[in-house]
Each structure stands twice: as structure tokens, then as C-alpha cells.
Amino acid sequence: MDTLDLLMQGFSTALTPMNLLYACIGVLLGTAVGVLPGIGPAMAVALLLPVTYNLGPTSALIMFAGIYYGGMYGGSTTSILLNTPGESSTVITAIEGHKMAKAGRAAQALATAAIGSFVAGTIGTALLAVCAPFVVKFAVSLGPSSYLAIMVLGLLTVTAVLGSSKIRGFASLGLGLAIGLVGLDPVTGQQRLVFGIPLLSDGIDIVVVAVAIFAVGEALWIAAHLRRNKMETIPVGQPWMGKKDWRRSWKPWLRGTAFGFPFGAMPAGGAEVPTFLSYVTEKKLSKHPEEFGHGAIEGVAGPEAANNASAAGTLTPLLALGLPTNATAAVMLAALVQFGIQPGPLLFENEPVLVWGLIASLFIGNTLLLLINLPMAPLWAKLLQIPRPYLYAGILFFATLGAFSVNMQAFDLVLLLVLGALGFAMRRYGLPVLPLIIGLILGPRIEGQLRKSLQLSGGDVSGLFNEPVGVVVYILVVILLALPLFIRLWRKFRPQKPGAMHVEDQIHA
Amino acid sequence: MxxxxxxxxxxxxxxxxxxxxxxxxxxxxxxxxxxxxxxxxxxxxxxxxxxxxxxxxxxxxxxxxxxxxxxxxRGGRGQAEEGEDVDLTHPSDWKTVLPLVGAFVLNILLIDAAGWVISGTVLFWGSVWALGSRHYIRDGLISLGLALATFYGFYFGLGIKLPAGILAGVL
CATH class of the missing domain: 1.20.58 (Methane Monooxygenase Hydroxylase; Chain G, domain 1)
Structure with a gap:
């Protein structure tokens, strides 16, 4: 019961008054940014990075984790009451949730979402506590060549599997990797992409890039397309559920959790696929399939649970391998690096206080979230009425402040504007921002592992394939990249399309 | 444009x-x-x-x-990003974006010389104006309040000294 001991120690870390305070701030901020349009957990964490330098890593990460989980709760409130999901992971929730709200069952929809999120988040966090040490045990024995392979897998899957256009994904990845090159080469000290500008020789701060892409780019993009007509928010009272709602919700919660966690833990799992799978499953298993499309409570309970469980799953590769698989995790990894902590499997050994304090704080944060979201949902919904000029001016204001306070250089603000314009263009032309951020963060680490591997083998390329794990991962990479090609060939010879491929049909059937 | x-x-x-x-x-x-x-x-x-x-x-x-x-x-099109406050039925509104960028640039030019309290006020006030608010006095007071609050908040709370600029003796 080693894990249990460590977890108990984690609770003693997380329950100190200071850390408890940061967990509270985190979940409050997280719910707020989840509810507010145009601002999500990744942006919130990026904006707070510079401010948290003086906090110490444990408190900062506890706060970030609270924001991460809180964003999920807040996001579901918005998608149920407003029917315009801010994030792709809550698209499915919006389908049934908004129908329920329109039919006067907003209270039940919010309740099943919040309680389902709590159940899934708690189980997911428990699975994280159990699984992560196993992954670590397996991973500490790996050499640089296997790490290289795993990171390449993470990079390529995020780029090629998520998002609608592979070309645009790789374009975004290339931009991120190029930004990551700027500065002095860590081994030889050679200048790369510095162009004789001394301020660039330290590289471009990840905070500046993250704030530019997530905050400035987003604010400018929304400003250019700001909705003129006011959106209608459905008024809501205190969330509650009757006996029948409980009976119809608890199984979808558990099944959603079972879908969400493993997908979140996979390099390219994300939250979209499990929420969709959960929705389809609930529709198939439901005793009231006719209600689907008109506000079926199972269609909110399952996907919401899947969404939160996948959030917990995402933390497994982040903490155990140093591999981020979504935007918030990527910014959290950047935070670790800023604090001078080396991410990777040694994290559990070197920073047990931080890791287990963080995991324990997830249990606490999740409980706090249920407590603040269930009775206070109507209050949170009021946030939607904030005048938009103040909201978006505020995002620009705090983005500027955050980026400036890192180095106190006006030059960073020039970079912020240029990269913000890039973020604007990427949103307009459908380039996903996730590959850019992941490429920026993993690029230099991949280069480091590549050079270490070949250094060990004395320049012999076979040094890249000297561990079975690495070879298996490369085979996976090849399969993943070749899979669409096979599917296309398969379709060519088998013209009738398999029904399961049609997301839209399934939802609207 | x-x-x-x-x-x-x-x-x-x-x-x-x-x-x-x-x-x-x-x-x-x-x-x-x-x-x-x-x-x-x-x-x-x-x-x-x-x-x-x-x-x-x-x-x-x-x-x-x-x-x-x-x-x-070949006719491929990138899908513009949607969001809660995004209405893609009208084209990009440069009359909002360009003044926003203007406020941003003004902040860059002013931040070292005039200091954060002034440049931040200009940034927020200009951005709110660009985004369509016309409550000049209320917005101005909010802008100044935000800039002052962050200046002192960073100074006392985080130990970060934002530039005071020409107000160096006053603040």
C-alpha cells in the first residue's frame, strides 16, 4: 500500500491552509473561465504563469489543476444554458443539455452534469493515482531513444489525429517547432534564428507565445466577429434531480468514466472521441431512445462524465512521462519547466511532495467544485451577462501585463502582438493551435533526446532503435500515419460506407 | 484594407x-x-x-x-474557429480590430516612458472603446482603477515593480 501512504502524505501537503487557499482560488477561477465565453483553462493558466513565479511550484500547480478541472464544470454550464459550446469537448453535452434546458429541465441537466463530473473526476483521479506509478515504473528503465520515440508519437498523434485537416495540423506544428528553435543551441551555443537581435538569443519565452496564441489571438479573433445580437440565456434555478433522474444517470456516469479515462491517457485521445462514444452508447442502451434529440438526461450524464474522466486521464502521461496531450496540459508542462523542474518519469521520485500533493488536491478540488457548482449555478450563469467590451479588453489588458512582467521588456510586447496576429490568422484559416503549442514545448526536448541517443551510440543511427519499446512505438507511429490511407483504399474496394463513421448521422438520427 | x-x-x-x-x-x-x-x-x-x-x-x-x-x-478551405461570442455570418470587422491593435501599440510605445499606470489605462480604455462601449467617463475610471490596482497589486503582492515612468515620484 505504498501508493496509499504517498497519497496520504499528498493530502497533508494539499490540506495546508495556503495550498487549500490556492485550490479554492483555482476552482473558482476555473469555473469562471469555463463559464465565460472566449476564455478557457489553457488561456487562464497561461495568463497566470508569470504571476505564479513567487508562489512555489506546488501551490502554483495545485491552483492550475483547480483551474483545469473547474473549466470543465463551468464549460458544461455554458453549453447547457447557451447552446454554444466553447470547447469541442462540450459539443455533445450541448446537444441534449440545451434541449433539456429549453424544455424547462435546466436544473436537472446542470445537476446531472455537475454530479456526473464529480463522480467521473473522483474515479478518474483515483485511477490516475493507481496507474501513474505503474507507468513510471515502466518508464524509468527507458533510455533516451525510447523517450524520443514516445515524444515523436505524442507530437504526431496530436497533429495528425486530432483536428479536421492534417495539412493544417502539420503547418501549425512546423510553426511551433520553428519558434522553439529561436535562441542559442543548448549544446554548442550556436545562434539559431536570432537574426542579430540580442533580445532573441535567450529564445522566445513560452509564456509570451502561449499568452499571444491563446489570449491575444483569441481576443482579436472574437473582436473581429463579435456577435451583435445578444445571445439568449435560459434562466435557471437551483440544480436538483429527482429519483427518476438519479436512476437514469448513474449508469451513464460510470460508463462515461470508463470511456473517458483511457482516451484521455492516450497520446491523442482527447475528450471529443470518448464524449461522442459515450453519447452513442447511451442512445443505444437507453430505454427512452425516442427522447434523444429532445433532451435525454443520459445524453448529458454520459458525455459530461467522459469529459471529466478524460481530463484526469490526460494528467497520467503529463505527470508520468512529461507528455502533454492537450492545451492546458501543455501549458502546465511549461509551468513545470519554468519552475526548473525536469518533467518525465523521475518527477515522481524527485518531487514526490509536488506530485502527490497535486493528486490529492485534485480530489479536494473536485469536491469543492461540486459544492460551489451545485448551489451556485444560477450565480455563475450571471457571469454570462458581463459586457463584452470589458471582457475582451480585460483579456488584452491582462495578457499584456502577464507577458510584460516576465522580463519587463517592451520587446516582449512586440512579440506578443506579432504572435497574436499569427494566432488570429490561424483561427481564421482553420490552423489548429494545439500542434503549435505542443511542438514549441516538445520540440527542444525531442532534439535533446535525439542528440543524447546518438551521442551514446557514437553517431550510429541504430542507436535510435536499440530498445524494443522505442521500436514498438515507431511501429505504432507508422500504423497511425498509414491508417487513413488504408481506410481510403478499403473504401475504394468496399464502396458501402460503414455506418459508425458518420458522426453527424448518428447524432441527428 | x-x-x-x-x-x-x-x-x-x-x-x-x-x-x-x-x-x-x-x-x-x-x-x-x-x-x-x-x-x-x-x-x-x-x-x-x-x-x-x-x-x-x-x-x-x-x-x-x-x-x-x-x-x-483544389478548393480546400480551412474552417474558421467558432465560439460562444463568435458570429461568422459577418466578415472580419477591421473597424474593431485596427483600433484594438492601435491601443496595443500605444501601450508598447508608452509603457517604459510614461509607465504602466498611464499606458495600461490607455490600453484598457482604448480597447473598451474599440469594442463598442461609449461610457467614456465610467470606462476611464475603470481603466485607471485597473491600472492602479495591478500596479500596486504587483508591487506589494508579488514584488514585481512595473515601470512607474513619469509618475515615478507620485506613485
Whole structure:
């Protein structure tokens, strides 16, 4: 019961008054940014990075984790009451949730979402506590060549599997990797992409890039397309559920959790696929399939649970391998690096206080979230009425402040504007921002592992394939990249399309 | 930059997306030219050297530039990002974006000389105005309040000294 001991120690870390305070701030901020349009957990964490330098890593990460989980709760409130999901992971929730709200069952929809999120988040966090040490045990024995392979897998899957256009994904990845090159080469000290500008020789701060892409780019993009007509928010009272709602919700919660966690833990799992799978499953298993499309409570309970469980799953590769698989995790990894902590499997050994304090704080944060979201949902919904000029001016204001306070250089603000314009263009032309951020963060680490591997083998390329794990991962990479090609060939010879491929049909059937 | 050249019709949007391909191509070229300039004698302790990654990334950028150009010419379109407050039925509204950028630039120019309290006030007030608020006095007071609060909050709360500028003796 080693894990249990460590977890108990984690609770003693997380329950100190200071850390408890940061967990509270985190979940409050997280719910707020989840509810507010145009601002999500990744942006919130990026904006707070510079401010948290003086906090110490444990408190900062506890706060970030609270924001991460809180964003999920807040996001579901918005998608149920407003029917315009801010994030792709809550698209499915919006389908049934908004129908329920329109039919006067907003209270039940919010309740099943919040309680389902709590159940899934708690189980997911428990699975994280159990699984992560196993992954670590397996991973500490790996050499640089296997790490290289795993990171390449993470990079390529995020780029090629998520998002609608592979070309645009790789374009975004290339931009991120190029930004990551700027500065002095860590081994030889050679200048790369510095162009004789001394301020660039330290590289471009990840905070500046993250704030530019997530905050400035987003604010400018929304400003250019700001909705003129006011959106209608459905008024809501205190969330509650009757006996029948409980009976119809608890199984979808558990099944959603079972879908969400493993997908979140996979390099390219994300939250979209499990929420969709959960929705389809609930529709198939439901005793009231006719209600689907008109506000079926199972269609909110399952996907919401899947969404939160996948959030917990995402933390497994982040903490155990140093591999981020979504935007918030990527910014959290950047935070670790800023604090001078080396991410990777040694994290559990070197920073047990931080890791287990963080995991324990997830249990606490999740409980706090249920407590603040269930009775206070109507209050949170009021946030939607904030005048938009103040909201978006505020995002620009705090983005500027955050980026400036890192180095106190006006030059960073020039970079912020240029990269913000890039973020604007990427949103307009459908380039996903996730590959850019992941490429920026993993690029230099991949280069480091590549050079270490070949250094060990004395320049012999076979040094890249000297561990079975690495070879298996490369085979996976090849399969993943070749899979669409096979599917296309398969379709060519088998013209009738398999029904399961049609997301839209399934939802609207 | 009139609104007509913007995402008004699908055809014009298609052509403008080639600009992204050009940007990627230019970025790839810059990365490759920069890499070719790096002197990297072979060394046993670092067989990969500082040039390999830039070469790979430069090629990746050039290939995606070419692929994107082909995709666009064949009628492929990137999907503009949606969101709660985003209404894609009207084209990009430069009358909002350009003043926003203006406020941002003004802040960059003022922040060191005039100090954060003044430049931050200008930034927030200008942004709120650009976004359509016309409560000049209320907005001005809120802007000044925010700038002052962050200045002192950072100073006392975080120990970060934002530039005081011309108000150095006053604050």
C-alpha cells in the first residue's frame, strides 16, 4: 500500500491552509473561465504563469489543476444554458443539455452534469493515482531513444489525429517547432534564428507565445466577429434531480468514466472521441431512445462524465512521462519547466511532495467544485451577462501585463502582438493551435533526446532503435500515419460506407 | 484594407488563404537559410549537431506550404474557429480590430516612458472603446482603477515593480 501512504502524505501537503487557499482560488477561477465565453483553462493558466513565479511550484500547480478541472464544470454550464459550446469537448453535452434546458429541465441537466463530473473526476483521479506509478515504473528503465520515440508519437498523434485537416495540423506544428528553435543551441551555443537581435538569443519565452496564441489571438479573433445580437440565456434555478433522474444517470456516469479515462491517457485521445462514444452508447442502451434529440438526461450524464474522466486521464502521461496531450496540459508542462523542474518519469521520485500533493488536491478540488457548482449555478450563469467590451479588453489588458512582467521588456510586447496576429490568422484559416503549442514545448526536448541517443551510440543511427519499446512505438507511429490511407483504399474496394463513421448521422438520427 | 477584400465571398477567401501558404513557405525558407549559416564541424560528442533540427523543420514547413497551396487551389478551405461570442455570418470587422491593435501599440510605445499606470489605462480604455462601449467617463475610471490596482497589486503582492515612468515620484 505504498501508493496509499504517498497519497496520504499528498493530502497533508494539499490540506495546508495556503495550498487549500490556492485550490479554492483555482476552482473558482476555473469555473469562471469555463463559464465565460472566449476564455478557457489553457488561456487562464497561461495568463497566470508569470504571476505564479513567487508562489512555489506546488501551490502554483495545485491552483492550475483547480483551474483545469473547474473549466470543465463551468464549460458544461455554458453549453447547457447557451447552446454554444466553447470547447469541442462540450459539443455533445450541448446537444441534449440545451434541449433539456429549453424544455424547462435546466436544473436537472446542470445537476446531472455537475454530479456526473464529480463522480467521473473522483474515479478518474483515483485511477490516475493507481496507474501513474505503474507507468513510471515502466518508464524509468527507458533510455533516451525510447523517450524520443514516445515524444515523436505524442507530437504526431496530436497533429495528425486530432483536428479536421492534417495539412493544417502539420503547418501549425512546423510553426511551433520553428519558434522553439529561436535562441542559442543548448549544446554548442550556436545562434539559431536570432537574426542579430540580442533580445532573441535567450529564445522566445513560452509564456509570451502561449499568452499571444491563446489570449491575444483569441481576443482579436472574437473582436473581429463579435456577435451583435445578444445571445439568449435560459434562466435557471437551483440544480436538483429527482429519483427518476438519479436512476437514469448513474449508469451513464460510470460508463462515461470508463470511456473517458483511457482516451484521455492516450497520446491523442482527447475528450471529443470518448464524449461522442459515450453519447452513442447511451442512445443505444437507453430505454427512452425516442427522447434523444429532445433532451435525454443520459445524453448529458454520459458525455459530461467522459469529459471529466478524460481530463484526469490526460494528467497520467503529463505527470508520468512529461507528455502533454492537450492545451492546458501543455501549458502546465511549461509551468513545470519554468519552475526548473525536469518533467518525465523521475518527477515522481524527485518531487514526490509536488506530485502527490497535486493528486490529492485534485480530489479536494473536485469536491469543492461540486459544492460551489451545485448551489451556485444560477450565480455563475450571471457571469454570462458581463459586457463584452470589458471582457475582451480585460483579456488584452491582462495578457499584456502577464507577458510584460516576465522580463519587463517592451520587446516582449512586440512579440506578443506579432504572435497574436499569427494566432488570429490561424483561427481564421482553420490552423489548429494545439500542434503549435505542443511542438514549441516538445520540440527542444525531442532534439535533446535525439542528440543524447546518438551521442551514446557514437553517431550510429541504430542507436535510435536499440530498445524494443522505442521500436514498438515507431511501429505504432507508422500504423497511425498509414491508417487513413488504408481506410481510403478499403473504401475504394468496399464502396458501402460503414455506418459508425458518420458522426453527424448518428447524432441527428 | 476595405471590408470587401475580406472574407466576403468564398472565392476571395480562397485566394487569401494562399497567403498562409506563402507565410509558411517564407518561414521554411528563413529556417533553412539560417541553418545553412550555422557552422557545425562534426564532433564525436554531438553527431547530430545544431543544424539537423532546423533542416528537418525547414523542410516540414516548405512541404506543408506546398501541400496547403495545392489543397487551397483544389478548393480546400480551412474552417474558421467558432465560439460562444463568435458570429461568422459577418466578415472580419477591421473597424474593431485596427483600433484594438492601435491601443496595443500605444501601450508598447508608452509603457517604459510614461509607465504602466498611464499606458495600461490607455490600453484598457482604448480597447473598451474599440469594442463598442461609449461610457467614456465610467470606462476611464475603470481603466485607471485597473491600472492602479495591478500596479500596486504587483508591487506589494508579488514584488514585481512595473515601470512607474513619469509618475515615478507620485506613485
Amino acid at each position: 476595405s471590408q470587401k477584400t475580406d472574407a466576403g465571398t468564398p472565392a476571395s477567401k480562397g485566394r487569401s488563404e494562399l497567403g498562409i501558404a506563402a507565410l509558411l513557405g517564407a518561414a521554411g525558407a528563413v529556417v533553412l537559410v539560417d541553418a545553412s549559416r550555422i557552422a557545425a564541424p562534426y564532433s564525436q560528442s554531438d553527431p547530430v549537431g545544431p543544424r539537423t533540427m532546423p533542416l528537418v523543420i525547414g523542410v516540414l514547413l516548405l512541404v506543408s506550404a506546398a501541400a496547403l497551396a495545392v489543397n487551397v487551389l
